[in-house]
């Protein structure tokens with residue numbers, strides 16, 4: 001277990017004055033400009049924002065797959081590692097499309113990051129992978145199946161088991177329920193909620209799905225204008241005056257969000273106090 005002891009709620013990810021700039025044939029494309037965000041131990045922080053606002057790129061910065069053009073990203077006090085088996089010990093990532101290796105069976109997919117470390121005997125690695133398979137709610141009889149023989153929901157679960165194989169304290173989820181039917185999405189949210197509670201995970205999630213957002217988040221951060229414009233409870237965020245927030249939460253599909261806030265189906269931790277709660281604007 002690589003979980004580093006520390007006070008609950010202590011910062012686990014700190015992003016300061018982050019600039020992400022891509023060189024394109026049309027010139028520089030600024031994705032993040034002076035973006036600040038702190039993610040604390042134990043939270044489930046959801047990133048929402050319009051298309052192309054840099055949510056996935058922000059996850060990739062935390063994972064170490066992108067590097068700041070300016071500013072700093074630190075995970076557990078250090079710059080995130082390059083994508084490597086060792087980096088997977090700190091940060092687990094569930095990519096949007098699950099992305100299993102088609103030539104490997106389920107168990108070998110889950111075991112892959114641990115095998116890459118080349119420090120444990122194969123028997124132990126297999127046992128660890130089997131434990132993770134069951135942790136994500138799959139029967140051991142699926143261990144020898146090929147990814148081609150799995151449903152979309154099972155692929156997500158196997159990809160999640162692989163993301164958890166090194167017991168990372170931080171889990172990144174990119175659209176975890178995309179492509180699942182409502183029942184599958186509910187089941188996957190239940191699984192994630194249970195794992196968050198039982199493993200004490202810190203989770204950063206990108207989602208466009210309001211049900212998933214309200215089901216899992218303890219805090220919401222909104223990306224717009226190249227930065228995090230507000231981070232807080234649903235009530236904090238909805239109260240923040242910005243055209244994206246107005247459209248997202250108060251437009252057609254967002255009405256349900258408001259109803260959920262009022263009828264109590266949004267978790268109390270996310271709903272926040274009924275009065276004026278202080279939100280963190282231009283998050284730091």
Ligand SMILES: Nc1ncnc2c1ncn2[C@@H]1O[C@H](COP(=O)(O)OP(=O)(O)OP(=O)(O)O)[C@@H](O)[C@H]1O
Nearest residue numbers: 022023029031049050051052053054055056057058
């Ligand atoms: N490696 C790259 N090189 C150049 N541009 C990139 C690269 N990666 C991402 N981008 C651009 O950065 C912008 C932000 O991309 P990103 O995928 O983070 O958006 P997003 O907020 O996750 O969007 P969506 O909600 O539509 O998935 C996009 O314009 C994208 O084309």
